[in-house]
Structure formats: structure tokens, C-alpha cells
Amino acid sequence: MRELVAFINVTLDGYFTGPNGDLSWAHRGNTDAEWNAFVADNAQSGGLLLLGRVTYELMASYWPTPRAMENDPVVAEGMNNLPKVVFSRTLDEASWKNTELVKGDMAAEVRKLKQEPGKGMAILGSGSVVSQLAQAGLIDEYQFVVNPVALGQGKTLFAGIREKLTLKLTKTRPFSNGNVLLSYEPTG
Numbered sequence: 001m002r003e004l005v006a007f008i009n010v011t012l013d014g015y016f017t018g019p020n021g022d023l024s025w026a027h028r029g030n031t032d033a034e035w036n037a038f039v040a041d042n043a044q045s046g047g048l049l050l051l052g053r054v055t056y057e058l059m060a061s062y063w064p065t066p067r068a069m070e071n072d073p074v075v076a077e078g079m080n081n082l083p084k085v086v087f088s089r090t091l092d093e094a095s096w097k098n099t100e101l102v103k104g105d106m107a108a109e110v111r112k113l114k115q116e117p118g119k120g121m122a123i124l125g126s127g128s129v130v131s132q133l134a135q136a137g138l139i140d141e142y143q144f145v146v147n148p149v150a151l152g153q154g155k156t157l158f159a160g161i162r163e164k165l166t167l168k169l170t171k172t173r174p175f176s177n178g179n180v181l182l183s184y185e186p187t188g
Contacts, residue, residue, distance in 0.1 A: 001114055002048075002115075002119070003140040004138055004141075005122045005140065005142075006122070006130045006133075006141070007145075008123075008124075008143070008144055008157060009026040009125070011025065011146075012146065012149060013150040013152065015151050016127050016155060016156070016157045017125075017155045018151045018153070019151075019154055021058075021155075025147060026147055028177075032176050032177035034176060035177050040075055042122075045078075045082075045120070045122070047082070047118075047120040048119070048122070049079075049082050049085070049121070050085050050087070051085070051123070052086070052087055052088070052127070052128050052129040053087070053088035053091055055126040056091075059079065059096075060094075060095070060096035060099075063076050063096075080096075082098065083098045083100075084098055085100050085101075086099055086101055087102050087109070087129060089103055106129065106133070107136040110133060130158075131159065131161055134158065134165055135161050135162060140185065141183060143182070143184075144183075144184070145179050147178070148178035166186070167185065167186055169183070169184055170184060
């Protein structure tokens with residue numbers, strides 16, 4: 001059975017995006033070689049990426065560009081070559097390389113994907129996807145990268161969940177840029 005990991009950057013005050021979807025705060029500190037190696041390793045993992053429409057549009061507008069290949073060729077290559085599924089009721093097509101568009105029941109599709117053979121799956125950002133799949137009990141591991149910044153306002157990750165989600169800490173990893181990776185598993 002394939003495992004599903006949610007990988008999310010969050011601020012000290014608990015936001016995964018700033019006002020108007022701003023994510024610039026999550027891309028500071030890129031002078032940390034250990035952090036850059038960690039990000040590049042994740043991009044080369046070979047698993048299936050699950051994305052919501054907003055995250056898909058953001059990533060599809062950057063990773064296939066010459067600028068991305070110049071700024072971060074290893075991550076760009078990984079992001080462009082990995083298989084991707086975008087969940088959206090409003091998109092008509094998904095033109096980014098190796099992307100499948102799913103308009104139907106997200107939880108049912110993820111249950112099906114988890115039963116298929118292959119490497120693991122990862123949700124990158126995509127707050128509404130994380131929230132919905134958390135409520136369905138389909139996420140096996142949560143990886144939060146806590147960034148040393150407070151925004152004062154933004155969007156919280158688990159907005160709209162109906163039942164309490166309890167997690168058990170399984171791993172921590174600090175980076176010299178101030179980011180801290182916290183890995184959790186559901187307890188229920």
C-alpha cells in the first residue's frame with residue numbers, strides 16, 4: 001500500500017500562506033546548503049505529487065520555465081518529471097508535463113491510488129487537499145517545515161476540519177537557516 005505524506009511550510013504563527021496567497025516567506029534562507037540538499041532530495045524522490053488547483057497553477061507557472069532551470073535545475077527537473085495529479089472542479093485541462101486532472105471525488109481517488117503499486121505520494125502545500133484528506137483519514141504522515149517568521153494574518157492549514165486531528169511527533173530536524181522539520185503521524 002502506498003503511503004501519503006503531506007509536506008507543508010508553515011509560519012511560527014500557524015499560517016501556510018500569507019495574505020493573498022503570498023508564499024515568498026517560505027523561500028527565504030536558500031543559502032543553507034543542507035536545506036537545499038534536503039529540498040533537492042525530496043524533488044528527486046520519484047513519488048506521485050498530489051496538488052490542488054491553486055498550488056498546481058502556482059507550480060506550473062514556475063517549474064517548467066527557463067528561470068526555474070537556471071535558479072534550481074535539480075529541483076526543476078524533479079518537479080517537471082514527477083507524475084502529478086491535480087484535483088480541481090474548475091480546471092478544464094492540466095498541461096504541465098506528467099499531470100493528470102481529476103474532477104471527481106478526491107477521497108475516493110486517493111483511496112484507489114493508495115492501493116496501486118508504486119512509490120509513495122506527497123501533497124505539497126494545497127491546504128484544501130490536506131484538510132479534506134486529513135478528515136478522510138488518508139494521510140499517513142505530516143511533514144511541517146516551521147519557518148522562523150510570523151505573518152500576523154494568512155490562511156491556516158486545517159480550516160474547516162470537523163473533527164479533532166491528533167498527531168504523534170516522530171522526527172525533528174533543524175536546519176541552519178532556522179527552518180525546523182517536524183514529522184507527525186496520526187494517532188487515531
